Amino acid sequence: MKKQIYTAAASLFTLSAMAQPTLNKVEDYTAGTKIKALNCQAIAAGTAGANQTWNFSALTGTDTTTFTYLANPASSPFPAANLVEKSSDSTYRFFNKTAAATYTVGITDSSSTSDNAMISYSNTALAMQRPLTYNATASDSFAHTITNGMFTIYGKGEVQMKVDGYGTLVLPNGTYNNVLRVRMETNQKDSIGIPGNLTFITQLVSYAWYDNAHKAPLLRIDSNDVSGSADVAVSYLLKEDYPVGIASISAKNIEFYAFFNGNMLDVNGAFESGKPYDLNVLDLAGRSIHAETFIASGAEKHLTLQNDAPAGIYIISVRQSDGSAGGFIKVAKDH
Known part of the structure; x- marks a missing residue:
């Protein structure tokens, strides 16, 4: 009788271990x-x-x-x-x-x-x-x-x-x-x-x-x-x-994305039309390789870098010129 009890218990344990997730x-x-x-x-x-x-x-x-x-x-x-x-x-x-x-x-x-x-x-x-x-x-x-x-x-x-x-x-x-x-x-x-x-x-x-x-x-x-x-x-x-407390992020942060196409940089995001923005491209040592101010128009911003930049990781910073909002991202340049 004991053997049957132990066998049944072992079977239940096996079924539990293999339960479908x-x-x-x-x-x-x-x-x-x-x-x-x-x-x-x-x-x-x-x-x-x-x-x-x-x-x-x-x-x-x-x-x-x-x-x-x-x-x-x-x-x-x-x-x-x-x-x-x-x-x-x-x-x-x-x-x-x-x-x-x-x-x-x-x-x-x-x-x-x-x-x-x-x-x-x-x-x-x-x-x-x-x-x-x-x-x-x-x-x-x-x-x-x-x-x-x-x-x-x-x-x-x-x-x-x-x-x-x-x-x-x-x-x-x-x-x-x-x-x-x-x-x-x-x-x-x-x-x-x-x-x-x-x-x-x-x-x-x-x-x-x-x-x-x-x-x-x-x-x-x-x-x-x-x-x-x-x-x-x-x-x-x-x-x-995964983000922690993302719901509490200030509304003053700007969501945007950017990508390189050779020596061109395309930037798009939640920019307020008609407002001036300061854009800065920096290498990981903090050196600026391009800086300019643009007026947001609702369209993607295309710009040509002022200096040739080798392949690598770059920081793209965008801020409203009055300092009221801003953000930055890291972008990879393939060539």
């Missing part, structure tokens, strides 16, 4: 959040299902990517967004976020290979749904227009999301229990409006692992196939910082 705050970012991830070599995502152990302890890093989340400025090209993700590769993603889901509204890319591309979603695309439980599913159709100053691409597609596994994730920086894996597949068809009407078929399959202690994915694997040409991107979480 429910995650409520997956990618529920707020303005001021900063994420740092290590980019790694390509790997396969492993097996779906219950009580999995995904062991990726042999991953090695190449470089890092940082993501900073900002409030959407008043002069944003996507006024329907309420959150902006700025990545260190000069990409800005504009989201509309609710408690239940996050949708992509638009993307701008000022990297040297993008020709300042902009993606506008006339029908937004699901980026994440909350809460997550094992076997939960979601789907969403979308439509977008891509412009880069040379031509226009029209596209549409569908996102299919499924929480396809739970278990333990092993990474070089630790072991994570009660983890959910999300598989998201995006299929889209894009056409370029030029003679010949070129068409591209894209399939993006992403796997991301989450736990209750983090909002950001612990590990992410993206496989992108464009008309038969495929590549894989892998990264795992190094650090995430």
Whole structure:
């Protein structure tokens, strides 16, 4: 009889230890959040299902990517967004976020290979749904227009999301229990409006692992196939910082973003039209490499640096000329 009791107790303990997690705050970012991830070599995502152990302890890093989340400025090209993700590769993603889901509204890319591309979603695309439980599913159709100053691409597609596994994730920086894996597949068809009407078929399959202690994915694997040409991107979480008491930030702080395009700097933000602003670009040693005063017009400010600046990290400071409001950000210059 005792043996049966102990066996039953052990069974109950095992079931409790393997309980399926429910995650409520997956990618529920707020303005001021900063994420740092290590980019790694390509790997396969492993097996779906219950009580999995995904062991990726042999991953090695190449470089890092940082993501900073900002409030959407008043002069944003996507006024329907309420959150902006700025990545260190000069990409800005504009989201509309609710408690239940996050949708992509638009993307701008000022990297040297993008020709300042902009993606506008006339029908937004699901980026994440909350809460997550094992076997939960979601789907969403979308439509977008891509412009880069040379031509226009029209596209549409569908996102299919499924929480396809739970278990333990092993990474070089630790072991994570009660983890959910999300598989998201995006299929889209894009056409370029030029003679010949070129068409591209894209399939993006992403796997991301989450736990209750983090909002950001612990590990992410993206496989992108464009008309038969495929590549894989892998990264795992190094650090995430969340704002403390952000609701108490003074209204006199200015929300803005900026990015370099060669020796040009583009600045946009919640600037009050008709008011003068002092802009200063400094290196990390505090030396000013450019300073000017401009009158806000509601449009993006384009300026050419007075002095050539090498690749690196720079501090962009913007203040109202009367000193009543101001702010600063760090921006990476690639070349």
